[in-house]
Amino acid sequence: MMDCLFCKIVRQEIPARVLKENKHALAFRDINPQAPTHVLVIPKKHVASLEEATPSDAALLGEVLFLASEVARDEKITSGYRLVLNTGSGAGQSVFHIHVHVLGGRPLSWPPG
Numbered sequence: 001m002m003d004c005l006f007c008k009i010v011r012q013e014i015p016a017r018v019l020k021e022n023k024h025a026l027a028f029r030d031i032n033p034q035a036p037t038h039v040l041v042i043p044k045k046h047v048a049s050l051e052e053a054t055p056s057d058a059a060l061l062g063e064v065l066f067l068a069s070e071v072a073r074d075e076k077i078t079s080g081y082r083l084v085l086n087t088g089s090g091a092g093q094s095v096f097h098i099h100v101h102v103l104g105g106r107p108l109s110w111p112p113g
């Protein structure tokens with residue numbers, strides 16, 4: 001997807017503070033952090049949202065979750081962390097390339113807003 005913001009980050013056409021990556025997923029700091037740790041983990045392949053994912057993306061989504069857990073461990077978020085995957089504009093998704101927010105380093109209330 002040539003005009004997708006996160007695809008441009010994958011292709012290093014725009015800068016990002018990358019923390020970690022594996023063959024299929026990339027983790028970088030959110031530009032507008034909502035917590036002391038706020039990292040986005042994305043599949044390198046363009047998938048617009050969880051609604052667009054197919055059974056063939058199941059392993060890819062597993063790679064994203066596993067990288068998110070590695071990031072949380074590296075960030076030493078010892079009191080716990082939260083993964084958020086906004087799906088659809090009604091849930092606050094603004095970038096239509098699947099991304100998991102890794103949030104931690106402060107108390108996180110429940111339920112989320």
Ligand code: DGP
Nearest residue numbers: 016028029030031032086092093094095
């Ligand atoms: P969401 O609302 O769930 O679609 O989250 C999109 C997130 O993407 C939001 O927290 C801000 C972040 N973001 C938007 N543009 C950029 C960017 O250019 N670089 C980085 N690092 N993050 C971005």
